[in-house]
Amino acid sequence: MIQAFLLGLVAAWGVFDYQLGTLYTFRPITIGPIVGLILGDLQSGITIGASLELLFMGAISVGAYIPPDVLIGGILGTAFAISSGKGVEAAVTLAMPIALVALTISNFIAAIIPVFLKIADDGAVEGNAKKIRFTHWLMGIFGCIEKFSLVFFAYWLGSDAVTALLGDIPEVITSGMAIAAGILPTLGFAMLMRMTLNKKIVPYYFLGFILTAYLKLPVLGVAILGIVIILEKFNFINRDAAKTSNSGKVEAINDEDF
Structure with a gap:
C-alpha cells in the first residue's frame, strides 16, 4: 500500500513537472531510478528506465499528435518489472500497452473536464481574476489526481490483474491503437513541416x-x-x-x- 502511494506521488509529480517549465523529469530515464528507489532496487530502476526511454524516445507531442502516456507507462512498466523480477523484457512488454490504455482514459476524461473552463470564461467576462486562478488550479489538481489514481490502483491491484485487463481488450482495438501510434507521429511531423518548411x-x-x-x-x-x-x-x-x-x-x- 505504501509503495503504491509513493508511486502515485511520483505520477502526480510528473504532471506537476509542466508547471515548472517542463523539466522533462517525467521521462522514463528519470522516473525509472525513482521507482527503483521506492521498490528497493535502484540498479534495475536505472537499467529499465534507460531501456524504456529508448522505447518512448519518439513519444513526444508534435503538432496535433498526442503521444502514448509516457509517464504512466514508464512508472508501471518499471514497477511491475521490478516487483515481478522479470527485468527489462517485462517492462518493454507492458509499458507500451499500459501507456496506450492510459492515453485512452486521459482522452476520455479530457472530453469532460473542459466543462469547468466556463468558470474561467465567466471570470474573464466579469474581470474576476480569482475565477481564472481557481480554474487553473482546479485543472492542474485534477490532472495530478487522475495520474495518481491510475498508478495507485494499478499497482495496488497488481501486475497480474493489469495484464489480465489488457488481455481482455479485443485484439482489433489494441492493434488499432498500435497502428495509430505509428501513424500519428508522421502526421504530427507533417503538420509541423507545413508550418516551418521553406x-x-x-x-x-x-x-x-x-x-x-x-x-x-x-x-x-x-x-x-x-x-x-x-x-x-x-x-x-x-x-x-x-x-x-x-x-x-x-x-x-x-x-x-x-
Missing part, C-alpha cells in the same frame, strides 16, 4: 532522408552532421573575425557619410 530548409530535409534511407547513417550521425552544418552556416567558428569584418564595414560607411 525553400532554404528543403535541401537539408532531403539530405537527411538520403543519409538515413540510402547511406544507412544512424540518427546520431545525422544529428552531429546537422550541428556541424549549423556551426558553419551561422559562422559560429569564426564569429570574432566576422565581428571585426562587420565593424570595419560599419566604420567605412560612417566615413563615407561624413
Whole structure:
C-alpha cells in the first residue's frame, strides 16, 4: 500500500513537472531510478528506465499528435518489472500497452473536464481574476489526481490483474491503437513541416532522408552532421573575425557619410 502511494506521488509529480517549465523529469530515464528507489532496487530502476526511454524516445507531442502516456507507462512498466523480477523484457512488454490504455482514459476524461473552463470564461467576462486562478488550479489538481489514481490502483491491484485487463481488450482495438501510434507521429511531423518548411530548409530535409534511407547513417550521425552544418552556416567558428569584418564595414560607411 505504501509503495503504491509513493508511486502515485511520483505520477502526480510528473504532471506537476509542466508547471515548472517542463523539466522533462517525467521521462522514463528519470522516473525509472525513482521507482527503483521506492521498490528497493535502484540498479534495475536505472537499467529499465534507460531501456524504456529508448522505447518512448519518439513519444513526444508534435503538432496535433498526442503521444502514448509516457509517464504512466514508464512508472508501471518499471514497477511491475521490478516487483515481478522479470527485468527489462517485462517492462518493454507492458509499458507500451499500459501507456496506450492510459492515453485512452486521459482522452476520455479530457472530453469532460473542459466543462469547468466556463468558470474561467465567466471570470474573464466579469474581470474576476480569482475565477481564472481557481480554474487553473482546479485543472492542474485534477490532472495530478487522475495520474495518481491510475498508478495507485494499478499497482495496488497488481501486475497480474493489469495484464489480465489488457488481455481482455479485443485484439482489433489494441492493434488499432498500435497502428495509430505509428501513424500519428508522421502526421504530427507533417503538420509541423507545413508550418516551418521553406525553400532554404528543403535541401537539408532531403539530405537527411538520403543519409538515413540510402547511406544507412544512424540518427546520431545525422544529428552531429546537422550541428556541424549549423556551426558553419551561422559562422559560429569564426564569429570574432566576422565581428571585426562587420565593424570595419560599419566604420567605412560612417566615413563615407561624413
